[in-house]
Amino acid sequence: MRRTRTGFALAVGTALAIGGAFAGVGAPPGGGAGLALAAAAPADAGQAVSLTLKYQCAYPLIGRQPLSVKIDAEIPKTFPAGEGTPKFAVQAVATVNAGATKGLRAVYGETLEGAALATATVTSPDHPDGSPLDVNMTLDKSAIPESGEFTVNVHGNAPSLTFTKAGHGKIAVGDLVLSMSAKLKDGGESGLGPFESECTQDPGQNNVLTEFDVVGKEEPAAVFKLKGSTRVKAAGVTVPLTGSLTTGFDAAGKLTGNLALDKSAVPFKLFGFLPASFDVAFGPAVAATGTLSAAKLTTTSAVPVGVPSVKVFGLEIGGGPDCRTAAPAQIGLVADPFDKASGGKLTGKYTLPKLQNCGVLTSVLSAVTAGPGNTISLTAAP
Numbered sequence: 001m002r003r004t005r006t007g008f009a010l011a012v013g014t015a016l017a018i019g020g021a022f023a024g025v026g027a028p029p030g031g032g033a034g035l036a037l038a039a040a041a042p043a044d045a046g047q048a049v050s051l052t053l054k055y056q057c058a059y060p061l062i063g064r065q066p067l068s069v070k071i072d073a074e075i076p077k078t079f080p081a082g083e084g085t086p087k088f089a090v091q092a093v094a095t096v097n098a099g100a101t102k103g104l105r106a107v108y109g110e111t112l113e114g115a116a117l118a119t120a121t122v123t124s125p126d127h128p129d130g131s132p133l134d135v136n137m138t139l140d141k142s143a144i145p146e147s148g149e150f151t152v153n154v155h156g157n158a159p160s161l162t163f164t165k166a167g168h169g170k171i172a173v174g175d176l177v178l179s180m181s182a183k184l185k186d187g188g189e190s191g192l193g194p195f196e197s198e199c200t201q202d203p204g205q206n207n208v209l210t211e212f213d214v215v216g217k218e219e220p221a222a223v224f225k226l227k228g229s230t231r232v233k234a235a236g237v238t239v240p241l242t243g244s245l246t247t248g249f250d251a252a253g254k255l256t257g258n259l260a261l262d263k264s265a266v267p268f269k270l271f272g273f274l275p276a277s278f279d280v281a282f283g284p285a286v287a288a289t290g291t292l293s294a295a296k297l298t299t300t301s302a303v304p305v306g307v308p309s310v311k312v313f314g315l316e317i318g319g320g321p322d323c324r325t326a327a328p329a330q331i332g333l334v335a336d337p338f339d340k341a342s343g344g345k346l347t348g349k350y351t352l353p354k355l356q357n358c359g360v361l362t363s364v365l366s367a368v369t370a371g372p373g374n375t376i377s378l379t380a381a382p
Contacts, residue, residue: 047077049210053173057199066202071173071209081216081251084160105144107190109182113141114194119174124214125167125252133171135159144182166216166252171209175200216250221257223247224343228378232280232352235268235368239280245288245380249340253292259301259331260285263308268368270312278319278365279309286328297338297346302328305352307365323358323365331376343380350374 052070079085116137121130135158144150163169176199182190201207226243243261250256261282270276282303290299305325310318331350338344351372355365 047075047210049073049075051173051207051209053205053207054202055176055199056202057176057178057197073209075171075210076212077210078213078215079161079163081163081166081214084162086160102147105146107182107192108184109144109190110185111141111143111183112139112180113183114139114178114180116179117177119176120209121172121174122161122169123172124163124169125165126163130172132174133159133161139180141183163214164251166214166250166254168211168213170211172207173201173209174207216252216254221246221248222340222382224380224382226261226346226378226380228346228376230264230376231374232266232369233373233375234352234371235266237267239264239266241376241378243282243378245346245378247288247340249292255288255290255292255297255299257288257299258285259288259299259303261303266368270364274312276310276312278307278311280369281306281308282329292338292340295337295339297333297335297344299333299346301331301333303331304328305369307355307358307369310358310361310365318359318361318365320358323355323362325353325370326356327353329353333376333378335380338380341382343382346376346378346380348376350376 050071050073054066056064056066058064076085116139118135118137120133120135122133123130142150178197178199179194180197181194182192184190224245224247226241226245229238229240231238241261241264243259245257245259247255247257263279263281265277266280267275267277282305284304286301286303288299288301290297292298305328306321307319307323308321309316329350329352331348333346333348335344335346338346349372352369352374354370355362358365
């Protein structure tokens with residue numbers, strides 16, 4: 001009879017504890033030690049998830065015994081960054097079968113009460129190695145009838161969590177600690193007395209209850225004017241540059257923006273002695289991606305580079321719309337510090353790929369443009 005009572009208490013505590021952690025739980029009638037748990041869905045219903053786990057629990061007197069727990073919940077698939085998640089309330093009813101009632105009455109139990117602690121691990125961009133989550137639950141004091149089934153109400157709240165970084169996360173169910181007691185008519189302890197039971201999961205199980213995404217809030221885009229220069233190493237010249245940088249950041253500091261650089265003229269010596277120049281066109285405007293972390297901005301842009309015009313003594317002799325680099329130039333820029341409102345100084349290095357489709361001047365122009373070690377320095381200001 002003690003075995004029946006203990007198994008019942010463990011099953012109730014386990015189900016209510018996990019329900020508290022994840023806002024809605026169900027166990028089929030006849031499962032565990034003979035109880036059915038029906039939990040109310042959270043007000044802000046999310047995605048339905050289900051998970052069944054097996055445990056080994058340390059019982060008083062009878063040692064370790066297996067327990068299977070089925071978890072059903074409704075949890076949102078997305079959470080906004082920087083905002084607390086709802087404190088999921090659990091309103092549940094546990095139906096205790098006649099066999100469990102008989103066991104409780106055998107130790108002269110008149111009422112049942114107790115508590116449970118459920119553990120879980122929440123993995124997110126804020127805590128990639130996992131952060132522990134403990135949920136305390138209360139079992140309402142319930143009268144035990146002489147025979148037959150009876151219901152027990154349980155309640156609790158999962159604590160609110162706040163995620164600051166956007167990205168993917170998951171919730172994994174952990175172990176359980178239960179504290180239960182059957183009371184006599186006068187309020188004293190039954191012969192079994194209060195007890196604590198620790199339950200550990202069987203190894204090799206998938207204990208992930210759900211996966212979710214933290215969605216960052218994008219700030220209004222800001223447009224900065226760019227002014228500076230670039231050093232074209234192959235030509236041995238420094239060319240003035242102007243343009244613009246449009247920035248938009250989410251709560252995690254992820255940049256989504258655009259980089260636009262204006263056309264600029266590059267002087268060089270054609271065949272080593274003729275004064276000449278060519279126009280270099282960066283663009284059109286291209287995407288700028290990157291991050292802003294601890295006031296350090298890092299961006300990357302794939303910039304098509306073209307030579308629309310080549311002049312000698314002011315007379316156009318080459319270039320054109322198809323005279324372009326074989327691939328976009330990967331231009332990386334770093335500003336440390338960078339302010340979202342006032343901007344900062346951007347610097348970087350890049351490689352210019354070889355030119356193509358420039359006619360008879362293709363090899364000549366590539367010789368004074370293509371290659372690594374080009375530098376760029378720009379001041380971004382509102």
